[in-house]
Amino acid sequence: MSVCEIDTAETYEKGRPKRGGLSDPRMGTMDRAMACETDGMNSTDTPGYFGHLELAKPVFHHGFIKNVISVLRCVGFSSSKLMIDKVRHDAWRKNSRRPRARKT
Numbered sequence: 043m044s045v046c047e048i049d050t051a052e053t054y055e056k057g058r059p060k061r062g063g064l065s066d067p068r069m070g071t072m073d074r075a076m077a078c079e080t081d082g083m084n085s086t087d088t089p090g091y092f093g094h095l096e097l098a099k100p101v102f103h104h105g106f107i108k109n110v111i112s113v114l115r116c117v118g119f120s121s122s123k124l125m126i127d128k129v130r131h132d133a134w135r136k137n138s139r140r141p142r143a144r145k146t
Contacts, residue, residue: 044094045069045080069093 046068052060059065065072067079070090078088102110118125126134 043092045091046093048093048095066093 046066047062048064048066049062050060052063053065054060054063059067059071059073059076061067067076068091070078070080070088071085074085077084078091080091081088116125117123124131
Protein backbone atom coordinates (compact mmCIF):
# COMPACT_ATOMS: atom_id res chain seq x y z
CA MET A 43 0.00 0.00 0.00
CA SER A 44 2.92 2.33 0.70
CA VAL A 45 5.07 3.53 -2.18
CA CYS A 46 8.04 4.69 -0.10
CA GLU A 47 9.53 4.82 3.36
CA ILE A 48 10.00 8.22 4.95
CA ASP A 49 13.40 8.17 6.63
CA THR A 50 14.24 11.86 6.97
CA ALA A 51 12.36 14.95 8.11
CA GLU A 52 13.82 17.06 5.30
CA THR A 53 11.46 18.01 2.49
CA TYR A 54 13.65 19.63 -0.17
CA GLU A 55 17.27 19.35 -1.26
CA LYS A 56 18.67 21.99 -3.62
CA GLY A 57 15.15 23.16 -4.50
CA ARG A 58 13.87 19.68 -5.46
CA PRO A 59 11.76 17.26 -3.37
CA LYS A 60 14.06 14.90 -1.49
CA ARG A 61 13.67 11.12 -1.95
CA GLY A 62 12.83 9.56 1.39
CA GLY A 63 11.70 12.92 2.74
CA LEU A 64 8.28 14.30 3.58
CA SER A 65 7.76 15.54 0.00
CA ASP A 66 9.05 12.39 -1.73
CA PRO A 67 8.14 12.63 -5.44
CA ARG A 68 6.89 9.01 -5.42
CA MET A 69 3.94 10.09 -3.23
CA GLY A 70 2.76 12.61 -5.80
CA THR A 71 3.81 16.12 -6.69
CA MET A 72 2.65 19.57 -5.66
CA ASP A 73 4.63 21.34 -8.38
CA ARG A 74 2.78 21.78 -11.69
CA ALA A 75 6.00 21.47 -13.70
CA MET A 76 6.92 18.07 -12.21
CA ALA A 77 5.43 14.66 -12.85
CA CYS A 78 4.65 12.08 -10.17
CA GLU A 79 7.33 9.37 -10.14
CA THR A 80 4.75 6.64 -9.44
CA ASP A 81 2.23 7.22 -12.24
CA GLY A 82 3.80 9.99 -14.38
CA MET A 83 0.81 12.34 -14.01
CA ASN A 84 0.89 16.05 -13.15
CA SER A 85 -0.16 17.59 -9.84
CA THR A 86 -3.83 17.99 -10.80
CA ASP A 87 -4.34 14.44 -12.13
CA THR A 88 -2.34 12.30 -9.71
CA PRO A 89 -4.38 10.97 -6.77
CA GLY A 90 -1.41 11.01 -4.38
CA TYR A 91 0.08 7.98 -2.66
CA PHE A 92 0.92 6.89 0.88
CA GLY A 93 4.34 6.67 2.46
CA HIS A 94 5.17 4.99 5.77
CA LEU A 95 7.35 5.60 8.82
CA GLU A 96 9.20 2.95 10.82
CA LEU A 97 8.68 3.87 14.46
CA ALA A 98 11.20 3.05 17.19
CA LYS A 99 8.54 1.78 19.60
CA PRO A 100 4.94 0.55 19.23
CA VAL A 101 2.27 3.24 19.33
CA PHE A 102 -1.29 2.52 20.42
CA HIS A 103 -4.36 4.46 19.38
CA HIS A 104 -5.71 6.16 22.50
CA GLY A 105 -9.30 5.35 21.52
CA PHE A 106 -8.67 1.60 21.83
CA ILE A 107 -6.58 1.48 25.02
CA LYS A 108 -9.55 0.58 27.28
CA ASN A 109 -10.58 -2.25 24.94
CA VAL A 110 -7.04 -3.60 24.68
CA ILE A 111 -6.60 -3.56 28.47
CA SER A 112 -9.93 -5.34 29.05
CA VAL A 113 -9.01 -8.06 26.56
CA LEU A 114 -5.55 -8.49 28.08
CA ARG A 115 -7.09 -8.86 31.55
CA CYS A 116 -9.03 -11.90 30.27
CA VAL A 117 -5.84 -13.78 29.35
CA GLY A 118 -3.40 -15.33 31.84
CA PHE A 119 0.01 -13.65 31.88
CA SER A 120 2.18 -16.76 32.12
CA SER A 121 -0.21 -19.40 30.71
CA SER A 122 -1.74 -17.31 27.86
CA LYS A 123 -5.01 -19.12 28.53
CA LEU A 124 -8.44 -17.56 28.72
CA MET A 125 -9.29 -16.76 32.35
CA ILE A 126 -12.85 -18.06 32.62
CA ASP A 127 -14.39 -20.49 35.09
CA LYS A 128 -15.59 -23.93 33.98
CA VAL A 129 -19.34 -23.15 34.25
CA ARG A 130 -19.14 -20.01 32.09
CA HIS A 131 -16.80 -21.74 29.65
CA ASP A 132 -19.21 -24.65 29.18
CA ALA A 133 -22.15 -22.26 28.71
CA TRP A 134 -20.18 -20.21 26.19
CA ARG A 135 -19.17 -23.32 24.22
CA LYS A 136 -22.76 -24.58 24.21
CA ASN A 137 -24.11 -21.27 22.85
CA SER A 138 -21.29 -20.83 20.35
CA ARG A 139 -22.16 -24.13 18.65
CA ARG A 140 -25.78 -23.08 18.14
CA PRO A 141 -25.84 -19.44 16.97
CA ARG A 142 -29.62 -19.40 16.47
CA ALA A 143 -30.21 -20.47 20.08
CA ARG A 144 -28.42 -17.30 21.25
CA LYS A 145 -30.75 -14.98 19.32
CA THR A 146 -33.94 -16.16 21.04
